[in-house]
Amino acid sequence: MPKYFINEPSDKAEGQLLQLEGDTAYHLIKVLRVRIGEEVILCDGKETDYYCIVESIDSLTLTCLILSKHQCETEPKCKISLFQAMPKADKFEWVIQKSIELGVYEIIPIYTDHSIKKNANVERFQKIAESAAGQSMRGIIPKVHYPTSWEGVKYQTKFKYSIVAHEKEDLKTIKSVMNSPLKNNKLQDQVALWIGPEGGFSKNEITLMEEYEFQLVTLGPRILRSETAAIAAIAKILMETEGT
Numbered sequence: 001m002p003k004y005f006i007n008e009p010s011d012k013a014e015g016q017l018l019q020l021e022g023d024t025a026y027h028l029i030k031v032l033r034v035r036i037g038e039e040v041i042l043c044d045g046k047e048t049d050y051y052c053i054v055e056s057i058d059s060l061t062l063t064c065l066i067l068s069k070h071q072c073e074t075e076p077k078c079k080i081s082l083f084q085a086m087p088k089a090d091k092f093e094w095v096i097q098k099s100i101e102l103g104v105y106e107i108i109p110i111y112t113d114h115s116i117k118k119n120a121n122v123e124r125f126q127k128i129a130e131s132a133a134g135q136s137m138r139g140i141i142p143k144v145h146y147p148t149s150w151e152g153v154k155y156q157t158k159f160k161y162s163i164v165a166h167e168k169e170d171l172k173t174i175k176s177v178m179n180s181p182l183k184n185n186k187l188q189d190q191v192a193l194w195i196g197p198e199g200g201f202s203k204n205e206i207t208l209m210e211e212y213e214f215q216l217v218t219l220g221p222r223i224l225r226s227e228t229a230a231i232a233a234i235a236k237i238l239m240e241t242e243g244t
């Protein structure tokens, strides 16, 4: 059953109608060619799923009848904020898609000493995020932020762990870091994951990250491409927090 996100308030009930217009309706009508009587899942982006049946199609408006309402159970308990050094656009789009499939909470593209500095089409990135979120049955659309200098976000304190994938680290792993005693138990569920660009983080950046007590970790003895590193690290974090 296809899943789409809607901008409706979350207080609709069984038996009520939901009307879709714009991009989503266009996609359902013209691309998927849904028919009256077919079932779709419409999500409010706040972890409420409406299981619906298409009731009428009127040029570019789709009216759906809510059959039942469910709490979406697919969101990971651990919120992973991916701080990804800006790679080339197509690679970044790949990271958005795959990291959202795995369950990342938000993506913050960062400029670092060795990363590409250029304008990014954040609107396009957010569309890719929405379609990946629908495809993988997420309960939210993860936000893709405007690219920013990593210095601008370094002091964020909402995270229980700030984990930096660093190819020169050979001792600490995601598993060892996440199993060590915690300093701040209140921040249960928030992890910052920092992934460097093709040229890696600079020496200066690594020194600063150590000063901020970020945890440098290895992802194994082989050097991964930046985008592979992001996906591997997310999977490892989820293994520690969700067990799958």
Ligand code: SAH
Pocket: 164, 165, 166, 167, 168, 194, 195, 196, 197, 198, 199, 200, 201, 217, 218, 219, 220, 221, 222, 223, 224, 225, 226, 229
């Ligand atoms: N140019 C560097 C490699 C950078 S790899 C070199 O040749 O040494 C790009 C990014 O992916 C790194 O900044 C790091 O965040 C991550 N990465 C790749 N392989 C890794 C590994 N084995 N362990 C930890 N991080 C890794």
